Amino acid sequence: MKLILIRHGESAFNALNKENPHTRVFSGQADILLTTKGTAQAKKLQEHSEINNSTLIYASDLTRAYETARLATQRIDIIRDKRLNERSLGLFNGRSESELHEYREFIATQEFKHSFQTAAPNGENYQDVSQRVTSFLNELPLTSTQTVSIFSHFVATRLMLRTLLALSDEETLTLKISNCEPIILEGTALGTFQLLTKLEKL
Template identity: 45%
Template structure:
């Protein structure tokens, strides 16, 4: 079985954060649209053979993932699943550190990369792992194409490849760079 994971194209917040690191905005599950560059990245995926061949296409319902999936594929059938959504950062979403420094000061230093700590009203990585693994456990044994987000893809790879938490949190998931995995049982997948 082959599973192809794709992080959405560049979003408005991705661009803003890259250009303004001192004013960085917390994104999480905040619904920020694609930039024109993100749309272009998604269109280029149409030429990727692994993407062309897979019929079962799933996406996070956040607009940046949905638009990427639609631009990257010519398939009319796209299944949205909320379990694929990005890790929620709760009350931090849509705000900069300067706006909510008092909330952040009360959080553990590693909350952004933690399997236990989380922002007020948000999730930790363990909770994301539970919902993404539940998604895979309900799928028939078939090739899958999944459009999602950096945090959720990290936990998918953890589950599929049996990675530990340290390996998982160091994974870099670039925009619109397909990650092709192959295996027969969850926990045994290998990166192609």
């Protein structure tokens, strides 16, 4: 099977955090929209022949990923799956650091942003997300010759790559997942897939 993993186009919070890095907003599972740039990034994927030839198209249930899939493929048979959603940040979803006064010490002292153990209050850690994306990958017909495109998010894509390539936790945390930059892999069993495109590191 050939898999194409795509992180959604630039979202409103992506843009906001680039412009104001000192007043970070936590996206998590807040259902936010694409920016004009994000929409253009998604439409640009229409030129990608392997995405166009995909047998199956899957997308996160969140609007920014589903809209990216819709704009990129112009198809109506996109399968939405909540297991592809971004990591939940619980009480922090869609809120800025500046308004989370009661959690100031937690944010300053706890390594929850990219951790396999620690989570935001009522949220998920990397291991939680890994379990649900692996459940999704296990249901794919991996031994088939199909091409499948999967539109998802930063953390979810990192953790799919961890499962597909049998990466360590440390290697997973070095992966750079850019908006609308397709990552192509091929294989027949989880942990044995091979990369067909260059995978950038932070």
